[in-house]
Amino acid sequence: xxxxxxxxxxxxxxxxxxxxxxxxxxxxxxxxxxxxxxxxxxxxxxxxxxxxxxxxxxxxxxxxxxxxxxxxxxxxxxxxxxxxxxxxxxxxxxxxxxxxxxxxxxxxxxxxxxxxxxxxxxxxxxxxxxxxxxxxxxxxxxxxxxxxxxxxxxxxxxxxxxxxxxxxxxxxxxxxxxxxxxxxxxxx
Amino acid sequence: xxxxxxxxxxxxxxxxxxxxxxxxxxxxxxxxxxxxxxxxxxxxxxxxxxxxxxxxxxxxxxxxxxxxxxxxxxxxxxxxxxxxxxxxxxxxxxxxxxxxxxxxxxxxxxxxxxxxxxxxxxxxxx
Numbered sequence: 001x002x003x004x005x006x007x008x009x010x011x012x013x014x015x016x017x018x019x020x021x022x023x024x025x026x027x028x029x030x031x032x033x034x035x036x037x038x039x040x041x042x043x044x045x046x047x048x049x050x051x052x053x054x055x056x057x058x059x060x061x062x063x064x065x066x067x068x069x070x071x072x073x074x075x076x077x078x079x080x081x082x083x084x085x086x087x088x089x090x091x092x093x094x095x096x097x098x099x100x101x102x103x104x105x106x107x108x109x110x111x112x113x114x115x116x117x118x119x120x121x122x123x124x125x126x127x128x129x130x131x132x133x134x135x136x137x138x139x140x141x142x143x144x145x146x147x148x149x150x151x152x153x154x155x156x157x158x159x160x161x162x163x164x165x166x167x168x169x170x171x172x173x174x175x176x177x178x179x180x181x182x183x184x185x186x187x188x
Numbered sequence: 189x190x191x192x193x194x195x196x197x198x199x200x201x202x203x204x205x206x207x208x209x210x211x212x213x214x215x216x217x218x219x220x221x222x223x224x225x226x227x228x229x230x231x232x233x234x235x236x237x238x239x240x241x242x243x244x245x246x247x248x249x250x251x252x253x254x255x256x257x258x259x260x261x262x263x264x265x266x267x268x269x270x271x272x273x274x275x276x277x278x279x280x281x282x283x284x285x286x287x288x289x290x291x292x293x294x295x296x297x298x299x300x301x302x303x304x305x306x307x308x309x310x311x312x313x314x
Contacts, residue, residue, distance in 0.1 A: 006230070013234055017232060018230075018231040020230060021229040021230060024215070024231060025212075025215075139223035141224055173223065175223065177213065177219070178213045178217065
């Protein structure tokens with residue numbers, strides 16, 4: 001059926017047969033007998049080059065623990081468009097790196113008027129990525145996969161308006177396939 | 189039918205989107221599912237997505253900016269070939285289109301199932 005489909009497609013349209021899925025939308029896909037691994041190493045490297053952070057010193061976490069960020073702080077303002085571009089790139093990176101989802105979502109709230117402090121947060125995420133370029137999502141095939149969902153929220157984590165941030169993640173077997181981190185729209 | 193997605197009326201047309209972009213969640217779900225089923229994922233890309241596909245209905249577009257014919261500004265153009273003809277092809281081939289994700293197509297034949305996800309001119313299938 002698979003072969004038949006491919007041959008039909010090739011006949012009807014002008015197509016390139018790329019064989020096994022290995023590089024799709026800048027996601028590196030490695031298909032093995034025991035599962036599939038997806039990562040974006042090249043994308044991270046390009047990102048580090050773009051923000052002139054290539055070869056920077058790595059850190060072990062994407063955010064400083066318990067640091068609270070505010071919309072307005074004493075630090076001087078910085079270039080907003082650079083920050084927007086960074087947030088956009090990081091959002092795309094969450095495809096294979098759900099663990100930077102919270103940090104990215106946090107950073108995205110300060111896109112309007114980023115200060116030096118916010119810029120530092122962005123840089124820290126990049127430094128974290130520097131040390132974890134090879135990370136990705138490993139979909140391992142297991143006997144009886146179950147669909148599992150997790151969700152949590154952070155009890156009024158935002159200093160500016162007391163709104164909470166909630167997140168969710170769904171996995172089938174071991175690999176996560178759908179997740180998000182989002183500030184709630186109303187005050188709970 | 190017109191070729192600007194946002195100006196369409198709901199329910200009038202079959203095609204709602206004009207660049208079929210899959211959500212990344214869909215792609216990851218496909219990967220997770222293929223892993224658990226032990227399937228391999230394959231990839232194809234269209235050499236010139238714009239020129240492929242045959243149209244069966246009449247589709248009109250406004251004259252694109254910069255290509256407006258002087259003195260005939262009010263006229264519209266009729267498409268001779270589909271801008272993206274893949275969707276119609278799949279449904280003609282017995283694929284069912286997912287209700288919640290317009291770029292996901294499913295075809296079952298006996299015990300076999302073929303899943304297909306489209307990203308403009310790239311597609312993956314398993």
